Amino acid sequence: MHTSATDLGNVASSAIVALPAGATFLTTRTDTGLEHVLVTPDFSDAESVAFAIARSMNARSDEVDEVPDLTRTAHVARLRLDRGSTPRPDTQAGADFTVLSRVIGDMLKPGEWVAMAVRKPSKSESRHNKIWLEHFGVRTHHSLAPNAVVMQLLAGGTDARRAMDLTVRTASAIPGFGLNVTGEKVSPAKLVTSFIVLAVLLAGAGIASMLIPQIAWPWWWTSIPAAVASAAVAVLFGRQVLPSFARTVRRLLPWGQVPVPSRRFGRWQPPKPARTVQNKETGALTEVPAQDGDYPLQENAFLVGPHLPLAFVSPHTGAGSGSASTATRSVPGELRAKVGPRAGVVDDSPVHLSYADMWEGLAAIGQPGSGKTALLEHLWGSLACDRKHPGAAFGLPARNAMVAFDTKGDGKATEQYAKWMEFAGDETDVFHVADPTALEGIELFPDLPGQTAHEWARDVVSAMQYIWGEESIGARSFDTLTNVMQASKLIARHGIAQRVVLRTLPTDASPWFYANLLLTNEGDEIGSELFAALADAAVQPDAPEEMAQAVATLSPxxxxxxxxxxxxxxxxxxxTKISALVSAEHWWSRPSTRTWDELLDQDRAVVINTGISPWGHVLDEKLRTDLSSLMLFTLRSAIRRTCVGWFESGRAVWVFADEVKHIANVSAEVISWMRNDARAYGLRCMFATQTPDTLIPELRRILLGFGTLALFKQKEGTTVREIVATLTLSGTTWDTPDLVNLRRYEAIISTIYDGSELEPFNAVMPDYRGERDAGTWAA
Structure with missing residues (x-):
C-alpha cells in the first residue's frame, strides 16, 4: 500500500470519483477473520470501480454473492460531532494508513462491524467547510482535496456502550481527522420518549381543565384525543412503523449497508473574525469577539479525503485478515533440553530457559490478563521443585533463597506462590503486611553489630529517600529526619516513653511511633514532653553517650x-513522611521478627503480600507502594551484607515481583544495581510489568536490557516501538503486528544461552496451574 498520503490521495481520488451515493465501506469480523467489503447500489460500472479501488491499495477485489449479515449485532451506534468542537491542524505526513484497518481489526469481536457510507459533497458544503477551516487557521487539510467525500460512520457491537466506543476509537485512528467526536446509540428511544412526554402533558392539561374550572381553556376537550394520538405515534415509532433514522438503519443492515449522510438543515451561520463596531449615534467603539460559526455539515456527517474510505477497508492487517496471528520463528535447539524451567510450548514440545544464564534477569511485559503473572508463578513453582534436586537441571545453583513481592493488591499471587511451594513439598514464609493480628514480621532495619543509633537512623532515612525521591527529602529534611529517627530509636530501645505523664504511651512501640510524636503529628505538647523525657534520661549517670548526642541534635x-x-x-x-509510615505500626511493632539476613542465609522461600490479607485487611494504595519499595531497598542492603561471594560458591537468591512499578516508583537505583552489579551476590531477578510506559525512562531501559524478555500482547504505541526495536537487535525482522496480534498466554521469548543471545521465538504458555492441580505437571 502507498505509504505517502499524497500518492494514496491521488490514486484514491480517481478511483472513488465514480462511486454512487450510498456506497458503504464495511469491515466486519467473522469466525474466520476479518472481511473488508465494498457494498454499492447496482449500477453498470460497479465492477470496474471496485477494481480501481482495490488496485489503488495494491489489493485484490472479489465479487461476492452475499453480503455480510449485519443484523447479528443487536446494538448499533453512529459517530456524532461534539458540540463546540473545533478542527485541529492534525497532519497526515508520515502516517501509516494501514494502521486504521489494523486498529479496527484489533477492536472487533466476532459478529461486530464498522461501516462508512459516503456521498459526494454539495458545492455549498465544500465551500462552507473551507471557510470554516480557514477561520481556525487550518489551510491544509485532507477534506480540501479534490473528490473528497462526505461520510457517516456506524458500528455494531455486542452492547450499546461497546458500539459507541467502536465509533469513537475508529475515528481516533483516522490520520488527521482532527475533530472531537462521541458515539450515540441508534434507537427510536428519543422519539418515543418525546411523544410519551407530550402525551402525558396533554392528558394532564385536559384532566386539570376538567377538575379545575378556573384554569379551563376553550379547547380543553381536544387534549385527551391529542394525548392518545401522541401515545399512538410513540408506539409506532417504537415499533419502527413510522419513518426514522433507526428504521432506515434496520432496513439497510440486511443488505450490508448503512444510511447515506444527510445534509444540514437550516441556514448556515458562517464564522466571523473579531471586529470593532462604531455606534452611529454616539461614535463609541465596541469590540465584538470572534464567532466560530456553525459546523458546515450535519452533526453526523464528516468531510474526509478520498483516500480515507480506502484506508478504512485496507486488507493489509496481517492476523486480522486471516493469516497467522504473528510471525512464527524457529526455536533454538539448545532450549529443547532441560536446561532450566519451561518457558512454554512450541509445536506441542516444551522449550526451556537456561538456569545458568538467569543471573542476567527476566522481565515479563504485557497488558493485563496476557499471561505474564502466570509465567512468574510457574517459574517460582519450577524453582521450588528443582531446588530440592539441583542436579536435575543444568546450571541451577546448589542452594537457593527465594523472595516474592505480591504488590498488586488482590493477594492472588500470594495464594499461587504458596500452592506451588505446597506442590513442591516445601515450606513458605508468608508475611501479610496488612494484617494487624499477625504476630510475625520482618525487621527491615535491624541493629547491626557496632552500629550507633545515628548510623541506624541514616540507613532508615536513606531508604525513605529512595521511596520518595531526593526532591521530596532534600538535605534539610534528611538531617531533620535523621535526628528524629536517632532519638526515636533510643526512646524505643531504653523504654523512655514510660517517663511521659501527659498520657500513657506504649513502651513496646516502634521508633516510627515515637518519631511521629516528636514531629508533632499528635500535638505539640506530647512531642515536647517526650523530648523532655529523653533529655532527663540523658543526664542520668548510666545513660549512653549517644543519648546526649541525640538531645543535642534535636535542640534546634x-x-x-x-x-x-x-x-x-x-x-x-x-x-508527612513519618505520618504515612506510622499508619502501618502494626507491621513495625510485631512481637516476633526475623531479619532479611536470617531468611536469606537459611535459604527460605519468602512471600511478601502487601495487598489484601486472607482476613480482608487492606492498606491504602500509596502506603502499599511505599512499603513495597522500602522492603526492596532493605532487601538489597541485606544482600550486600549476607550474600557476598554467593555466585562463586554456588548459591543464589531469587527475587520475584509481579509489578515492578510498585517496588521502584520514583527511582531506578535498586533495580539498576540488581541488574548490573549483583552477579557476584548470586542475585537473579524475575520481574513483570503491565504498563512500562508509566515507568521512569531509566527503569524501562533497564528492564528491556534484561537477559530474558517474555513479551506478551501489548498495544501502547511507545512501548510497542521500543520492544520491536529491541527485538530487531538480534538481527531478525520484527514489526508491530507481531506484538499487537499475540494471543492470550502467547509470548515472544528473547533469551540467552551460555552467554550468547539467541534469536527470539514465539511460545504458548500451557495451563500450568491446571496441570499442577490435576497432578500432571512435570519439570
Missing part, C-alpha cells in the same frame, strides 16, 4: 527559646 527543634510556631515550620516537610 526543642531547645530553649524555640517557639511552637518555629517548631511547626521546622518539622512541616518531614512530618
Amino acid at each position: 527543634i526543642y531547645g530553649t527559646g524555640v517557639t511552637q510556631a518555629q517548631r511547626r515550620q521546622l518539622v512541616e516537610a518531614p512530618r
